Amino acid sequence: MSRQERTQPPAAPADENVVWHPHAVTREDRERLHNHQGVVIWFTGLSGSGKSTLAGALEQALHARGVSTYLLDGDNVRHGLCRDLTFSDGDRRENIRRVGEVARLMVDAGLVVLTAFISPHRAERQMVRDLLAEGQFIEVFVDTPLAICEARDPKGLYKKARAGELRNFTGIDSVYEQPERPDVRLDGEQLVTNLVSQLLDLLRRRAIINS
């Protein structure tokens, strides 16, 4: 999908009487103001893999370089926009659909959007990729073995899941489908500073931020 096409409606509304309004100020105009492109950096991985830590550290590094960012974090979004959703497969899908639409709007606003969601299913990650233009969705797989995530267990959730007190927990009794061709695979046991450097290099190579 080209960037031009993305200025068209993303999808048909449920009601045929709803009409799309094109507006004079475009995403390209807003990107010029920000002095960088809008893009989504989509972190996926098990609970405890390091998604929030890495997304937060990268956001700090980008912010310090004058980049306009916004971080959407799974735990936080589930306190508001998605507070009605559980961890059933259907609700996880709806969670990612809503977040994908919000991220798309933020890219349209010209922001560098960082997201930290387990997003365990390939299909729903692909769904978000399909919402965006070519190159606007960067999938970052935080590849940390389950045993390490479980040893970290900062919220005690793995312990609860193993004790049978928490159902549908990702990696225990709910699936995590590893990305087959992520844009980046990070070794989640490396130092956070090294991992952030790898991501900044990628953003420079893709001309999303200036060298």
Ligand SMILES: Nc1ncnc2c1ncn2[C@@H]1O[C@H](COP(=O)(O)OS(=O)(=O)O)[C@@H](OP(=O)(O)O)[C@H]1O
């Ligand atoms: N059953 C179950 N499975 C997985 N995770 C659980 C569950 N219950 C609560 N939590 C907490 O919710 C955080 C994951 O929310 P997400 O919105 O990222 O999940 S998903 O993408 O819809 O699968 C996740 O946060 P992270 O540890 O930061 O990934 C957990 O703290």
Ligand SMILES: Nc1ncnc2c1ncn2[C@@H]1O[C@H](COP(=O)(O)OP(=O)(O)O)[C@@H](O)[C@H]1O
């Ligand atoms: N690269 C890393 N090396 C060592 N510990 C890490 C690393 N990244 C995150 N952590 C630690 O692992 C735990 C889980 O990290 P977090 O970012 O909350 O993961 P997630 O958002 O994927 O659940 C935290 O205690 C965090 O400090």
